[in-house]
Each structure stands twice: as C-alpha cells, then as structure tokens.
Amino acid sequence: xxxxxxxxxxxxxxxxxxxxxxxxxxxxxxxxxxxxxxxxxxxxxxxxxxxxxxxxxxxxxxxxxxxxxxxxxxxxxxxxxxxxxxxxxxxxxxxxxxxxxxxxxxxxxxxxxxxxxxxxxxxxxxxxxxxxxxxxxxxxxxxxxxxxxxxxxxxxxxxxxxxxxxxxxxxxxxxxxxxxxxxxxxxxxxxxxxxxxxxxxxxxxxxxxxxxxxxxxxxxxxxxxxxxxxxxxxxxxxxxxxxxxxxxxxxxxxxxx
Amino acid sequence: xxxxxxxxxxxxxxxxxxxxxxxxxxxxxxxxxxxxxxxxxxxxxxxxxxxxxxxxxxxxxxxxxxxxxxxxxxxxxxxxxxxxxxxxxxxxxxxxxxxxxxxxxxxxxxxxxxxxxxxxxxxxxxxxxxxxxxxxxxxxxxxxxxxxxxxxxxxxxxxxxxxxxxxxxxxxxxxxxxxxxxxxxxxxxxxxxxxxxxxxxxxxxxxxxxxxxxxxxxxxxxxxxxxxxxxxxxxxxxxxxxxxxxxxxxxxxxxxxxx
Numbered sequence: 001x002x003x004x005x006x007x008x009x010x011x012x013x014x015x016x017x018x019x020x021x022x023x024x025x026x027x028x029x030x031x032x033x034x035x036x037x038x039x040x041x042x043x044x045x046x047x048x049x050x051x052x053x054x055x056x057x058x059x060x061x062x063x064x065x066x067x068x069x070x071x072x073x074x075x076x077x078x079x080x081x082x083x084x085x086x087x088x089x090x091x092x093x094x095x096x097x098x099x100x101x102x103x104x105x106x107x108x109x110x111x112x113x114x115x116x117x118x119x120x121x122x123x124x125x126x127x128x129x130x131x132x133x134x135x136x137x138x139x140x141x142x143x144x145x146x147x148x149x150x151x152x153x154x155x156x157x158x159x160x161x162x163x164x165x166x167x168x169x170x171x172x173x174x175x176x177x178x179x180x181x182x183x184x185x186x187x188x189x190x191x192x193x194x195x196x197x198x199x200x201x202x203x204x205x206x207x208x209x210x211x212x213x214x215x216x217x218x219x220x221x222x223x224x225x226x227x228x229x230x231x232x233x234x235x236x237x238x239x240x241x242x243x244x245x246x247x248x249x250x251x252x253x254x255x256x257x
Numbered sequence: 258x259x260x261x262x263x264x265x266x267x268x269x270x271x272x273x274x275x276x277x278x279x280x281x282x283x284x285x286x287x288x289x290x291x292x293x294x295x296x297x298x299x300x301x302x303x304x305x306x307x308x309x310x311x312x313x314x315x316x317x318x319x320x321x322x323x324x325x326x327x328x329x330x331x332x333x334x335x336x337x338x339x340x341x342x343x344x345x346x347x348x349x350x351x352x353x354x355x356x357x358x359x360x361x362x363x364x365x366x367x368x369x370x371x372x373x374x375x376x377x378x379x380x381x382x383x384x385x386x387x388x389x390x391x392x393x394x395x396x397x398x399x400x401x402x403x404x405x406x407x408x409x410x411x412x413x414x415x416x417x418x419x420x421x422x423x424x425x426x427x428x429x430x431x432x433x434x435x436x437x438x439x440x441x442x443x444x445x446x447x448x449x450x451x452x453x454x455x456x457x458x459x460x461x462x463x464x465x466x467x468x469x470x471x472x473x474x475x476x477x478x479x480x481x482x483x484x485x486x487x488x489x490x491x492x493x494x495x496x497x498x499x500x501x502x503x504x505x506x507x508x509x510x511x512x513x514x515x516x
Binding site for chain 2: 122123126127128130131132133134135136137138142
C-alpha cells in the first residue's frame with residue numbers, strides 16, 4: 001500500500017534535487033560569464049530599461065500605497081501607547097529593512113520576472129535561440145546574461161525608490177492627515193535609522209535581485225517550446241521567485257539581527 | 258555520414274544511415290513526417306551527437322568536436338529555419354547585420370553595404386526597416402535566407418523551406434535556392450517533404466524512411482523507383498507500406514463495445 005507513495009516521494013525528492021543542481025550549474029555559468037557580459041554594457045543598460053524603468057510605475061504606486069497603509073496602521077498602533085511621534089522611525093525601519101526589498105522583489109517577480117521568462121520561452125519556442133546557436137552565437141552570452149544582469153542591477157534601485165515613495169506615503173498619512181508633528185516625524189526617523197539598517201535593505205534587495213533574475217532566466221531559457229510550456233515557465237517563475245524571496249528574507253533577517 | 262545510429266528516448270530514429278552531400282550541389286533529403294529529417298540536420302550541425310557512426314563535415318568528425326570547434330564550424334554554415342526564426346526585437350536590417358556585428362568588427366559603412374547587398378539578392382532591400390511582425394511568411398523566409406548567407410557560408414541548410422508559403426512565395430524561394438547555390442558556389446541541403454517542389458530544384462535526392470536511406474540519386478531516378486515505399490511517398494499514395502489507418506483494434510468489435 002505504502003510502496004507507491006514512498007516511490008512517488010523518492011522520485012519527487014530526486015527531481016527536486018536534480019532541479020536544484022541544474023539551477024546551481026546554471027548560476028555558476030552565469031557567474032563565470034558576468035565579466036564578459038559587463039564588457040558589452042550597452043546590452044545590459046537596455047535590459048535595465050526593460051526590467052527596471054518599465055517596472056517603475058507599478059513600484060512607485062505600490063510604494064505609495066504601502067507607505068500610506070503603514071502610516072495608518074502605525075499611527076493607530078503607536079497612538080495606543082502614546083508614542084505616535086515615533087511613526088517616522090517605524091515607517092522608515094519597516095520600509096528600509098523589510099517592506100521595501102521584499103515587496104519590490106515580489107512585484108519584480110510578477111512584472112519583470114514573468115516578462116523575462118515568457119520572452120526567453122517564446123524565443124525558444126520560435127527557434128530564435130536555436131537560430132543564434134546556428135549563427136555560432138551563444139544565446140546564454142548574448143541573450144540571457146544581459147537580462148540577468150539587468151534584473152540584478154534594477155532590483156536595489158527599484159527597492160530604494162519603493163522605500164522613498166513609501167516614506168512619502170507614510171508621511172502624507174501620518175503628518176498631513178493624522179496630525180503627527182512634522183519635525184518629530186523626521187527627527188525620530190533620522191535618530192533611529194542607522195547606516196546598518198540601510199545596508200541591510202540594500203543587501204537584501206541585491207540578493208533578491210540575483211534570486212528573482214536567476215529564476216526568471218532559468219525558467220524561460222529551459223521552458224518547453226510550446227505555448228503550454230511558456231505559460232508553465234511563467235507561472236513557475238512567479239511561484240519559485242516569491243517563495244524563494246520569503247525564504248531568503250527569513251534567513252537573511254535571522255543572520256543580520 | 259556513415260553507419261549513423263541515433264536514438265531518441267526508446268525510439269530508434271536512425272539505424273545505419275549512409276549519406277553523401279556532394280560539394281556544390283543542391284541535395285534534397287526527403288521523407289514522411291517523423292522520419293527524422295530535422296534530426297538529421299541537427300546531427301550535421303552538431304546540435305545533437307550521434308551514438309554510433311560518423312558525421313563528417315569537410316573532413317572533421319562533427320561528433321568529436323568541442324563546443325568551441327562546433328561554433329567555428331557553424332560559422333561556415335548557414336541555416337534557414339522552418340519559421341524563419343528571425344529575432345523579433347530587431348528589424349530586418351538588424352536581423353541580417355546580427356551575425357556580422359557578433360563575429361566581426363566591420364565599420365558600419367561596410368556592414369550597411371553587406372546587408373543591403375544580401376537584401377538585394379533576396380529582393381527585399383525596400384523592407385530593411387520593417388519589423389519581423391510586419392512581414393508575410395514568404396518575406397520572413399527570404400529575410401532569414403539573407404541572414405543565413407550574410408557570413409558567406411560554404412554550406413546552406415534549409416529546414417522545410419516551403420511550409421505555409423503561397424505559390425508566388427514558394428516560386429521565389431525555389432528560385433533563390435538554386436540561384437544562391439550556383440552564384441555563390443555553395444553546397445545546399447534542403448530537407449522537405451514537398452516532393453514536386455524539391456525535385457524541381459535538387460541535383461540529388463535521398464529518401465529517408467524507417468531510420469534508413471531507402472533511395473538515392475537524381476530526382477527523376479528516385480521518382481521512377483519501383484520500390485514500394487519510395488513509390489508511395491513520391492506519388493503521394495494514401496495507402497501502402499505506410500498504412501492509412503493508425504494501428505487500432507478491430508473496427509466492428511470496437512463499435513459493438515458499449516464503452
């Protein structure tokens with residue numbers, strides 16, 4: 001009775017390990033190609049535009065609303081303890097250390113990650129990658145690397161913009177709507193936030209950038225060359241990226257606290 | 258190719274293929290769908306490696322080449338894919354310039370000259386700034402052909418070049434295959450199952466079936482073959498060695514069954 005279940009479990013574990021190994025090999029390959037890819041920086045800049053600049057609107061809008069919610073919830077909570085003037089430090093630390101990097105990464109996976117995966121998947125399905133191979137052009141070098149690096153560079157920039165706009169949103173709600181003293185808001189924030197807090201956010205967003213971009217280019221590049229295969233690669237990109245971001249976030253937070 | 262064997266999964270695709278492609282000729286490789294024509298091309302270009310046997314290109318054993326050597330070999334080849342496989346984010350001009358920009362450091366003036374020359378050869382100089390999505394199927398195929406010859410290859414490979422083309426585009430592509438081969442001194446391999454078209458343009462034909470070459474020679478000789486498999490394919494007979502019906506249980510018995 002139990003034998004098929006165990007077999008299935010063993011097969012599933014083996015498949016997961018195989019996938020993890022394939023990811024690791026691909027990541028090593030990308031790392032080795034990085035110096036050469038940076039040499040053709042124009043291609044990378046093009047991808048910073050595609051993955052970064054084109055994600056700006058969604059990042060800024062989300063940052064504003066998250067900041068506004070943080071302002072409201074923070075004010076409500078802090079008011080109970082009579083310390084609503086701490087709203088600036090709470091919002092800044094929350095955004096810089098957690099919400100900025102994590103929500104940006106989740107949005108990045110949904111917007112830029114899916115775009116990358118489906119683009120590469122379609123290139124595979126329409127033989128564009130095979131055509132490059134036949135032209136003696138390595139598709140990993142020419143197509144995958146610029147997209148990967150574009151994502152890696154974009155993520156910390158997007159997270160910074162997210163946090164900045166979020167802070168504006170929190171200030172808007174806290175100071176303009178709820179009546180927290182503006183001077184208190186900013187001075188509490190300046191007093192509480194240290195360089196380490198900023199660096200924690202930068203480090204997290206950089207790691208998330210590598211993780212999300214790796215997942216997107218891996219899934220797209222290795223997608224099955226059919227409409228269904230491309231769709232599945234896109235879905236897997238969002239799922240794997242999101243879970244990875246949350247898992248890595250916990251691990252990094254535990255290490256850095 | 259000598260005694261070539263290749264298996265995909267559990268299915269034997271080739272079991273002892275023997276094939277010669279004479280230099281300077283247009284050689285057709287024909288065969289029913291699923292007979293392994295495209296796989297054969299992938300073996301020639303080093304995208305796949307043979308399990309047994311020899312695939313030789315200009316004296317080099319393709320299956321023994323390193324990745325770098327395969328890339329070097331491919332720079333002497335051009336390939337036209339079934340759907341053109343143009344890079345969709347680049348316009349026609351940039352698609353054709355792509356191999357030049359990747360492999361050479363030619364000044365822009367020279368790149369322009371080469372690209373326009375190739376576009377003129379396929380009759381699409383006026384379409385240089387169109388995007389691939391703005392091209393008809395036939396135009397896309399011709400642009401891909403211009404890109405395939407931009408590095409002046411010695412071997413030009415066509416994978417099902419006639420699929421989905423209207424009669425005019427088909428005529429254009431047929432004429433281009435012959436003209437480019439003769440004027441540029443190329444060797445061409447055309448993989449197709451369009452018998453009428455391909456026999457009109459090829460110098461030699463090879464018919465692939467059941468993992469082997471079952472007929473070789475001049476198109477007229479292959480067409481006139483009395484071999485049953487060859488006759489069925491060349492004359493498009495609906496029934497023969499390749500049966501009309503996919504293997505199934507007895508018809509009447511299956512109909513009588515409730516479920």
